[in-house]
């Protein structure tokens with residue numbers, strides 16, 4: 060029997076200004092997945108969590124990824140997948156990407172590492188297409204490569220892993236659901252050239268700041284003139300949380316992925332703790348339940364917890 064257990068991290072897509080192209084893996088929260096290689100070509104998905112996600116492989120992002128791998132490689136084998144999800148679907152913390160990337164990664168290990176990272180991203184994007192209607196790779200890439208990644212292009216796939224600054228991430232997930240597909244539909248299809256120029260400056264500044272480990276440059280590049288003004292109206296108290304976090308010492312931050320989670324970068328754990336406390340108290344005041352996370356940027360991405368390769372079982 061060949062079996063693998065993995066830890067699949069949450070991801071913060073967009074990093075404020077880099078819509079669909081930038082993303083980072085974080086340590087908390089993460090999903091647990093177990094994949095077994097089957098002798099028959101069936102795909103079985105089981106959820107040991109309470110989110111009510113579909114277990115029909117054609118409706119589960121992990122299932123469609125495995126179906127595509129199976130078809131492409133003309134496999135006579137199948138997969139049994141058990142998912143313990145801790146990253147709530149619709150959180151903006153890459154819940155669908157975690158299952159999609161975890162399925163591609165785990166299947167590849169079971170098959171003897173025959174696929175490249177670019178191929179894993181290619182197959183995992185079928186899951187994102189099922190979840191949001193769009194083959195975006197900004198959550199998947201950091202999950203698979205770890206750290207912070209730039210999706211220079213998703214067709215053809217061209218992923219640039221950037222470095223991992225030594226920063227803390229404070230995040231809050233208010234319990235309101237924002238589906239990525241809905242949060243994409245409200246965006247404008249056309250943008251003004253002057254706004255595009257400002258956004259290009261921020262993206263280039265952020266990438267340069269990350270590569271040079273120039274923390275103040277990272278901070279002043281975390282601005283979004285295109286997406287945040289539209290999507291933030293879906294997130295209760297967004298402006299107040301952002302303003303208070305900056306006052307409390309955050310370098311900068313904004314909507315995590317398509318929301319409703321909000322993330323902030325901080326230089327110290329103490330600052331990150333102050334920020335999560337204030338995030339929680341803002342939501343407590345208006346009686347919206349919220350979960351907060353303090354994390355660091357996760358340089359490893361998906362981690363193998365256990366690998367069993369026992370021909371006798």
Ligand SMILES: Nc1ncnc2c1ncn2[C@@H]1O[C@H](COP(=O)(O)OP(=O)(O)O)[C@@H](O)[C@H]1O
Nearest residue numbers: 119120148149150151153154155158190238239
């Ligand atoms: N294994 C899975 N994990 C998470 N979401 C899944 C999974 N399979 C299917 N989905 C669907 O994907 C959607 C959640 O994806 P999305 O809105 O992108 O949330 P997130 O921002 O947390 O990734 C939901 O409609 C959910 O039913």
Ligand SMILES: N[C@@H](CCOP(=O)(O)O)C(=O)O
Nearest residue numbers: 072079151152153239316317
């Ligand atoms: N670039 C995408 C990212 C969606 O991330 P998610 O964590 O909300 O699935 C977008 O902004 O739509």
